Amino acid sequence: MAITLPARGFKWREIIISMRLIFQNPCPVPKQFDLIACEGCGSNRFSTLTDWNDLSKVVQCGQCGLQFVNPMPNQEYLDQLYQQDGEEHPYYRNYLLERTDRRSSYSKQYHRRLKLIENYAKGKGKLLDIGCGGGFFLKTAEERGWEPHGIDIVPGFIQFARNELQLKNTHCRSLEDLEYDKHFFDVIVLWDLIEHLPRPANFLETINRLLRPDGLLVIWTPNANNAAWLKENWFGYKPLQHLYFFSPRTLSQILQSAGFSVVYKNTNRAKKGFFTAPENRPYKKPERPLSKVDKIISGTKRDLKNFINPVNYISPLLDWTGYGFNLYVIGKKTAECTKENGEAKNASAKISTPSSDLTK
Numbered sequence: 036m037a038i039t040l041p042a043r044g045f046k047w048r049e050i051i052i053s054m055r056l057i058f059q060n061p062c063p064v065p066k067q068f069d070l071i072a073c074e075g076c077g078s079n080r081f082s083t084l085t086d087w088n089d090l091s092k093v094v095q096c097g098q099c100g101l102q103f104v105n106p107m108p109n110q111e112y113l114d115q116l117y118q119q120d121g122e123e124h125p126y127y128r129n130y131l132l133e134r135t136d137r138r139s140s141y142s143k144q145y146h147r148r149l150k151l152i153e154n155y156a157k158g159k160g161k162l163l164d165i166g167c168g169g170g171f172f173l174k175t176a177e178e179r180g181w182e183p184h185g186i187d188i189v190p191g192f193i194q195f196a197r198n199e200l201q202l203k204n205t206h207c208r209s210l211e212d213l214e215y216d217k218h219f220f221d222v223i224v225l226w227d228l229i230e231h232l233p234r235p236a237n238f239l240e241t242i243n244r245l246l247r248p249d250g251l252l253v254i255w256t257p258n259a260n261n262a263a264w265l266k267e268n269w270f271g272y273k274p275l276q277h278l279y280f281f282s283p284r285t286l287s288q289i290l291q292s293a294g295f296s297v298v299y300k301n302t303n304r305a306k307k308g309f310f311t312a313p314e315n316r317p318y319k320k321p322e323r324p325l326s327k328v329d330k331i332i333s334g335t336k337r338d339l340k341n342f343i344n345p346v347n348y349i350s351p352l353l354d355w356t357g358y359g360f361n362l363y364v365i366g367k368k369t370a371e372c373t374k375e376n377g378e379a380k381n382a383s384a385k386i387s388t389p390s391s392d393l394t395k
């Protein structure tokens with residue numbers, strides 16, 4: 036009887052890794068989830084950080100320290116997840132209202148971010164925001180002299196960006212569906228995006244090709260170091276919304292592998308997640324006072340509360356030592372990604388900005 040040999044390129048390595056993982060972890064892998072090796076270094080030695088009702092878990096690589104969801108939901112599952120939420124999700128419904136209402140306060144924040152980016156950029160050129168939402172950041176960039184480009188998968192956001200903010204270079208597509216020329220952009224920004232991607236290393240390689248030499252990649256993501264106190268109860272471990280959890284060290288490593296050198300690194304707002312368990316977090320922002328007197332009273336109460344709260348005095352120290360909630364990194368493209376990377380087409384930019392804690 037003839038024996039059929041596996042076709043060339045048969046993924047023995049992946050099979051062996053999967054078998055090892057199955058023996059290490061006797062729980063069956065749910066359908067639409069795949070056991071994966073570490074995206075940062077290829078290792079298959081992990082320790083478990085937190086379990087999510089047998090569906091999946093957050094693990095930490097024993098070799099490079101990268102934290103991620105394993106088994107990892109596959110693209111089909113993620114597409115379903117985001118389709119289910121879609122524009123009916125409260126976050127999507129409130130996003131445009133809130134950003135319009137508080138536009139001047141967000142605008143100040145965007146100016147600060149852009150000012151920092153401009154310290155490292157060679158002039159102002161083409162800037163791409165992946166997961167651009169309604170385009171508020173891009174509008175500020177345009178006001179400062181940048182040529183704004185944006186993509187998002189939520190049709191309502193792009194409609195708003197094009198019609199209300201007159202941002203013509205915005206598209207309701209994923210990155211792999213658009214054919215930008217190689218070296219097209221001067222700056223690419225990912226605000227609260229990279230933690231949602233199932234293949235971040237591939238994605239960064241795609242970005243490398245789109246950036247011109249010395250171009251900048253700007254990343255803002257929750258900082259895994261911020262989980263040091265609360266461990267598995269940390270707010271950033273959002274089941275299946277966040278798939279990767281970077282620290283300053285692991286993000287720098289993965290950026291270096293994709294041809295970037297880190298030129299700026301900072302963490303901030305430590306108190307946002309360091310001591311507050313998810314169940315105690317106020318998910319809904321309090322109503323803002325309407326009258327001037329109410330504003331003064333609520334402002335004084337807030338200042339007094341902050342004055343006697345020891346966390347406020349510890350926070351700056353935590354931020355400074357790399358334990359802040361947000362991790363803000365600017366990488367400069369210093370090497371061309373030379374891998375002939377067919378897989379990079381799978382790198383998913385299909386995910387917009389589904390979390391509710393964004394500062395975009």
Ligand SMILES: [Zn+2]
Pocket residue numbers: 073074075076077078096097098099100101
């Ligand atoms: Zn690793």
